[in-house]
Amino acid sequence: MDYERLKQKLVVYSQSIGVDKLRITTADPFLSLKDRLIQQQERGYASGFEHPILDERVDPSLSLKEVRTIISIAVAYPSKLANAPKSEKGSRRGFFSRSSWGIDYHDVLNDRLKKIEQFLFVECGTVETVRMVDTGALSDRAVAERAGIGWSAKNTFIITPELGSYVFLGNILTTLPFPPDEPIEDLCGSCQKCIDACPTGALVEPGVLNAQACLSYQTQTKGFMPEEYRSKIGNHLYGWDTCQLVCPYNKNKDHHQHEEMKPDPEKVKPLLLPLLTMSNKTFKAEFGHMAGSWRGKKPIQRNAIIALAHYKEESALPTLLDLLIKDPRPVIRGTSAWAIGKISKSEKEEKALEDAKKNEQDENVLNEIEKGLSFIREKK
Ligand code: B12
Ligand code: SF4
Numbered sequence: 001m002d003y004e005r006l007k008q009k010l011v012v013y014s015q016s017i018g019v020d021k022l023r024i025t026t027a028d029p030f031l032s033l034k035d036r037l038i039q040q041q042e043r044g045y046a047s048g049f050e051h052p053i054l055d056e057r058v059d060p061s062l063s064l065k066e067v068r069t070i071i072s073i074a075v076a077y078p079s080k081l082a083n084a085p086k087s088e089k090g091s092r093r094g095f096f097s098r099s100s101w102g103i104d105y106h107d108v109l110n111d112r113l114k115k116i117e118q119f120l121f122v123e124c125g126t127v128e129t130v131r132m133v134d135t136g137a138l139s140d141r142a143v144a145e146r147a148g149i150g151w152s153a154k155n156t157f158i159i160t161p162e163l164g165s166y167v168f169l170g171n172i173l174t175t176l177p178f179p180p181d182e183p184i185e186d187l188c189g190s191c192q193k194c195i196d197a198c199p200t201g202a203l204v205e206p207g208v209l210n211a212q213a214c215l216s217y218q219t220q221t222k223g224f225m226p227e228e229y230r231s232k233i234g235n236h237l238y239g240w241d242t243c244q245l246v247c248p249y250n251k252n253k254d255h256h257q258h259e260e261m262k263p264d265p266e267k268v269k270p271l272l273l274p275l276l277t278m279s280n281k282t283f284k285a286e287f288g289h290m291a292g293s294w295r296g297k298k299p300i301q302r303n304a305i306i307a308l309a310h311y312k313e314e315s316a317l318p319t320l321l322d323l324l325i326k327d328p329r330p331v332i333r334g335t336s337a338w339a340i341g342k343i344s345k346s347e348k349e350e351k352a353l354e355d356a357k358k359n360e361q362d363e364n365v366l367n368e369i370e371k372g373l374s375f376i377r378e379k380k
Contacts, residue, residue, distance in 0.1 A: 003178050006123060010116070014073065017115045018258055020167065021074040021160055023147035023181040027067040027173065030058040030142045037139075040211075045204070047211035049220075056137040063137050064130045064173040070138075071116065071174060072147035074160060074167040075109055076255035077101060079244075083265050087235065092311045093269045094304055097216070097239025098166065100292030101263035108260045109133040109170035116172060124176060133170040140169040148181040154206040155194035155243035161187065164253035165244050187249070194243040199232050203243065216240035219303055220295050224331055224364055227371075230338075235307040237270075237300050238292030275304045276319050302335050309339035317344060324356050324369075333360070334368035341372025345379040 007024065014022040037054055040046045056062045060070060079098055087093035099105065113131045120127050132138055145152045149169070150160035157165035161184070188206070195203045202213035211217045216239050218229045225233075233240075244250055256262070267290065278286070280297060287293040293300070305323075308316040320343075323336040337356065340349050350373060357369050 001124065003176065006176075007178050009123070010071075010119065013119050014112075014116060017112055018075065019073045019112050019116075020076045020163055020255075020257075021149055023072050023144075023149050024178045025070050025072060025143060025147035026180045027060045027069055029060070030139065030146070033139055033142050034058045040208075043210070044212060045208070045210040047214075047217050049211075049217075051135075051137045053137065057139060060138060060173055063132075064128060064175070066128060066175045067130075067173045068176055069174050069178045069180065070143050070147065071172040071178075072140075072144045072149050073109065073112060073116075073170050073172075074144065074149050074158075074163065075105070075112065075170070075258065075261075076163045076167050077105070077258070077261045078254055078256050078263060079166050079241075079250065080254040081263050081265060081268055085265055085269055087269070087311070089311075089313070090315050092235070092272045092308060092313050092316075094235050094237040094272050094275070094300075094307050096237055096268050096270075096290065096292045097241050098244075099168070099241075100238050100290045101268055102258075102261035103289050104291045104294075105168040105261075106133050106135070106291065108258065109168055113170050113172055120174065120176065128175045130173040131170070132173070133168070136171065138171060140171060143171050144169045146183055148184045151184055151186040151188070152207060153186070153194075153247070153249075154188045154192060155203060155247060156207055156209045157244065157247075159187070159247070159249050161249070163255065164250035165247060166250060166253055166255060191248065193246045193248065197242050197246040199242065200229065214240065215242075220299060222295060222299055222331070224334060224368070225302065225306065230306050231310070233303060233306060234310050235272075237275075237303045237307065272304045272308050272313075273316055273319060276301055276316075276323060298329060298331060302331055305332070305335045305339045309342035312343050314343060317349060321349070321352050324352070325359075330362045330365050333362070334365040337365065337369040337372040338375075339372075341375030344376055346376075350376045 060067045117129045141158050144158045150158040153159045159165045200213045202210050283297045320336040353372050
């Protein structure tokens with residue numbers, strides 16, 4: 001079998017099924033990545049969303065015994081929203097970051113990867129493969145970097161010279177001996193716009209992210225959001241893109257070639273108030289197809305409450321008061337108490353918070369009620 005020719009055929013085929021870039025690397029272990037991952041953990045910089053078994057993260061043969069090469073693909077997504085509905089007093093809106101626009105990218109890339117697997121089966125007969133998109137053992141970025149999809153940038157993204165960093169990554173481990181591609185040059189140079197723009201200083205060094213301080217991570221947690229980040233997330237319901245938005249390699253990059261990635265303005269910038277009282281069933285029906293719903297309804301509702309506080313949206317007060325008393329989830333009761341204090345200056349809400357305090361058992365919620373009360377009293 002002429003694997004150089006097959007590779008060329010594969011590249012042409014991949015373009016016909018909506019893959020924007022395809023490169024191939026060896027199956028050698030990612031040795032330097034191991035130290036890096038250990039360091040991230042030791043410094044408390046890991047998010048906890050990473051695959052937990054270190055050896056599996058760096059050794060492809062633990063995912064596929066006879067692996068010879070890894071195919072890395074990039075699929076580009078849009079960055080600009082046309083016809084964005086306005087967020088106005090009385091009808092405030094939240095915002096889902098770009099990685100959650102359209103249909104969940106895990107589904108979109110897995111669809112492309114399955115087609116590539118099928119292509120390889122037809123061409124080669126016997127071949128073993130393992131697909132990975134985001135949730136696999138390997139680091140998608142480390143694979144893409146070594147395969148030459150893009151360089152590993154100071155904002156930790158894989159940036160492709162052609163498409164910028166607005167690309168999702170996926171891999172197929174194969175038992176085929178394709179000739180590998182080479183990594184490409186790092187083009188960040190002396191720029192450090194992303195590091196300067198990060199509102200929390202989460203990019204602690206070039207290429208090193210303290211994920212715990214990253215606002216993308218903070219929007220995805222299920223517990224109480226630490227106070228210091230609440231004022232920073234603004235109206236963001238899921239994810240964060242500042243370190244991509246400021247990057248010169250993303251200037252004028254807005255990819256609309258994939259129908260599945262097309263953002264629905266009403267979903268990407270949804271009204272906040274209806275989210276607060278939405279049933280699980282409706283949430284699933286409305287937002288279940290989006291990558292940003294992977295943690296369920298609670299973090300999105302918590303962030304929606306914080307967004308309403310950010311807007312000081314008085315029309316939200318009755319709903320927030322209701323949640324404070326009736327919602328079974330401490331995070332929602334507590335965040336509502338905090339938001340009520342941020343929004344209101346009136347004795348009515350002060351009294352409601354005092355009443356709620358008498359019936360509340362949860363320490364964390366009580367703490368948030370105290371904060372809410374002090375915000376109202378400070379305004380007097
Ligand atoms: C955990 C995770 C997160 C965490 C932590 C992110 C991080 N930077 O580590 C959180 C929740 C914060 C997050 C946020 C986002 N994520 Co995320 N995430 C992941 C996940 C599941 C694992 C990443 C990981 O292991 N990180 C640990 C670090 C240490 O390793 P790494 O970045 O994978 O590998 C690099 C470093 O190790 C570095 N390196 C190696 N050795 C050395 C040595 C030195 C000295 C230095 C400086 C660096 C260095 O080089 C490697 C290659 O670039 C991957 C999917 C996957 N399975 O890989 C997606 C992934 C990285 N996420 C992705 C996306 C889209 C996002 C968001 C944009 C979503 C959003 N809009 O909010 C943000 C971006 C935030 C950011 N600046 O990274 C994409 C990135 C695509 C791209 N073009 O780079 C991925 C690849 C998913 C995918 N399949 O497309 N994510
Ligand atoms: S903003 Fe500058 S330093 Fe940061 S990733 Fe882009 S080019 Fe690199």
